[in-house]
Amino acid sequence: MNDTKPVARQPSCADDAEAGVLSVAAALARMGADIAPVAGVEKIALRSALGRVLAGEVLSPVNVPSHTNSAMDGYALGGADLPAGGSAELAVIGTAYAGTPFPGAVAAGQCVRIMTGAMMPAGADSVVMQEHAERHGDTIRIDGGHRRGQNVRQAGEDLAAGQPALYAGQWIGPAELGLLASLGVAEVRVRRRLRVAFFSTGDELRSIGESLGEGEIYDSNRYTLHGMLTRLGVEVLDMGVVRDTPAALRTAFGEAAAMADVVITSGGVSVGEADYVRETLAELGRVDFWKIAMKPGRPLAFGRLGASTFIGLPGNPVAVMVAFYQFAQPLLRRLQGETDTDPVRFTVPCLTALKKRPGRTEYQRGVLHRDADGRLVVRTTGAQGSGILRSMSEANCFVVLGHDQGGVEPGDPVEVQPFHGLI
Ligand SMILES: Nc1nc2c(c(=O)[nH]1)N[C@H]1C(S)=C(S)[C@@H](COP(=O)(O)OP(=O)(O)OC[C@H]3O[C@@H](n4cnc5c(N)ncnc54)[C@H](O)[C@@H]3O)O[C@H]1N2
Ligand code: MOO
Secondary structure, three states: OOOOOOOOOOOOOOOOOOOOEEOHHHHHHHHHOOOOOOOOEEEEEHHHOOOOEEOOOEEOOOOEOOOOEEOOOEEEEOHHHOOOOOEEEEEEEEEEEOOEOOOOEOOOOEEEEEOOOOEOOEOOOEEEEHHHEEEEOOEEEEEOOOOOOOOEEOOOOOEOOOOEEEOOOOEOOHHHHHHHHHOOOOEEEEEOOOEEEEEEEOOOEEOEOEOOOOOOEEOOHHHHHHHHHHHHOOEEEEEEEEOOOHHHHHHHHHHHHHHOOEEEEEOOOOOOOOOOHHHHHHHHEEEEEEEEOEEOOOEEEEEEEOOEEEEEEOOOHHHHHHHHHHHHHHHHHHHOOOOOOOOOOEEEEEOOOEOOOOOOEEEEEEEEEEOOOOOEEEEEOOOOOOOOOHHHHHOOEEEEEOOOOOOEOOOOEEEEEEOOOOO
16 A cells, blocks of 8 residues: 655755754754843842842841731730630730830730730730630630640741842842832842844835835834833833945944944844845854744844844744744843743643644744633634734734644643733
């Protein structure tokens, strides 16, 4: 039955098994090989520190909590007075408020009315919640079933003075701001902001507000790039659309490299003939042009332009976003000094059948939602062409199909990478 002759393998335009094609993992490793954070460090007020990256670890100057205090509203007493069985009656000798401690000491047979956060009075080591105590005038009655030390937060139990509270390279979010404030820290040492210059290349591109001639389109990549860069908290230097002439490109690359740590462009990194991007870069810097075994976002340029890092993203509007999120964003975060840059990914069932062949990584656009049973599931957004920007705007995650995996049947688990984290 098998009488087929060996046939010469037809090269296909979708074939990534060709020489010189890098896997996503190999490209990420090469890009990260000699990346060091920007050198500048500045001391800034805590209130301005949101979204910045800590330059060094922060040691707690105090114990947290600073004093042993009650975790509940109730009655503070010595553990020896907790009844093992039956019940006990205790005299209420005063009140401790948060910020206004009870000045005396609690003796055997006594207790102090205490509020959440109030300092534990001398002689007391346990708190009985008010719901578990019966108050009669100046006495309470409590039953058995309590544990010595209950409902008490010990001084330094969250963080002892001198222990690291935050680490170097940590991104400062709302929780970090609050934690630093709780330690009384008024100023923090952070990495200086990364300066990122970017422009679009392509003679077909017009800026919005200009009229479109035949075959011309509006430059959308600069807007997606502006948005993605702004959300990263970098200093954004928008250089507009640059004409595809050697003189214009030489000037733009030169200016960008002089003022920025990173230069990002979109377009002109594939094999087309009508561009001078490659030859201008070869004159001014050391840039490699890669083909990556991924879809979309196959062509990518990476290297040095003077003292700056250069990233040439592909021109197709979805490819520019995929390549930015998968390659540029982790790199920029590392340059900003962040140490924890792995994207959040998790596995959910996929409702849609997906075609895919092993040998490249695919980033399909997905909608993560709950099904009728409340299960988190994902479906794709339909047509996945790399010019269809609407597929990104309809989506809320990438469905990441790994290099070695094949197609997906409805109900199969797939890895998703949500677009929006809790930042
Ligand atoms: N023979 C081959 N052709 C192509 C290959 C290939 O491997 N062999 N790769 C394809 C892939 S994949 C992509 S992605 C593109 C990338 O090419 P370039 O980076 O050189 O980008 P351009 O040719 O300049 O533009 C591609 C496409 O995107 C539009 N574009 C460009 N800039 C913008 C912008 N700022 N705003 C909106 N749209 C933009 C441009 O008009 C083109 O339609 O190459 C494939 N070809
Ligand atoms: O990089 Mo391309 O987007 O796969 O068309």
